Amino acid sequence: MLKAKALKAGDQIGVITPSSPAPVLFKERYQRGLIQLEEMGFTIVEGKCSREIQSYRSSSIGTRAEEINEFIYNKDIKAIISTIGGLNSNSLLPYIDYEYLKRNPKVIMGYSDVTALLLAIYAKTGLTTFYGPAIIPSFGEFPKMLAKGREYFEDIVLLKKKAPFALDVPLEWTEERLEWETQSREKEMVKNEGWKTLREGIAVGTLIGGNLDTMSGIIGSEYFPNLKGAILFLEDTSKNMALEERLLSMLKVNGVFDDIAGLIIGKHEHFNDLKSPFSLDELLLEVIGDTNIPILSNVDIGHTFPSHVFPIGIKVKLNATKGIITFLEDGVVKDKVE
Incomplete structure (x- = not known):
């Protein structure tokens, strides 16, 4: 099994929008989610699809796949977290550079429709992926992320709690x-x-x-x-x-x-x-x-x-x-x- 390094303060997190154009539709909540991660000590790098909208999706299949691959290729990015789910993350699976990710593992996280990406990456690379919080619904909660939700996130990807537990x-x-x-x-x-x-x-x-x-x-x-x-x-x-x-x-x-x-x-x-x-x-x-x-x-x-x-x-x-x-x-x- 392949594992990424635990996250720590100062790490860069790449934010992807692989399906729904929610960052455009819910700008305030999206910004609140980014601020939450910044307050937790991370540096945020927004993907190019976060400001795009094509009806039900953020952008074309090719552009959404490029957004992910660009973060996979960027060695300064230590984690990739989705803004939200949607219905169409499975469209991207043939275009992800699994071999490069296998050689350069990083934390990949999201839930709901992002299941397609998480399972595909695990199946193709053996890299542990994370079914966990997304930027808009989770980190962007009003007025701030739930304390327990933050605790569960930090326990796992910051390794604040060591297995077995x-x-x-x-x-x-x-x-x-x-x-x-x-x-x-x-x-x-x-x-x-x-x-x-x-x-x-x-x-x-x-x-x-x-x-x-x-x-x-x-x-x-x-x-x-x-x-x-x-x-x-x-x-x-x-x-x-x-x-x-x-x-x-x-x-x-x-x-x-x-x-x-x-x-x-x-x-x-x-x-x-x-x-x-x-x-x-x-x-x-x-x-x-x-x-x-x-x-x-x-x-x-x-x-x-x-x-x-x-x-x-x-x-x-x-x-x-x-x-x-x-x-x-x-x-x-x-x-x-x-």
């Missing part, structure tokens, strides 16, 4: 959606009911996963990782029960549930159950069938806040019986110069 369950969480252009108060936090055991058991494996809907755009391709023996994590946002049945069944018919050693399901932001007489957890068990793997659901990862940072590619232990996720190794390495 068990993840904590945040006391509070939120999925409240406020209009970004007019938001004038903090989101309302609610009590976290904790993580839920769907199937008991203990498994150790490689942590791989991301946004379930985004996976539909790359599964079966050379950009989708081998999941044999993996601890798979899945999360989604704003879907309904019918769509989730289709997406979970996509994994089923591709043999995913037969390959993996364990399953982690994140909280689903703004889920529509379509008045179904069963829950999403019950649907998951119905789709999986008799496959006997440990399953933990309602985990704080993805679109709800605060969310843990999951390094794709590290070894983890899933104890679904006790509701514990333990990171067995770090996602980054300490710079020997320090």
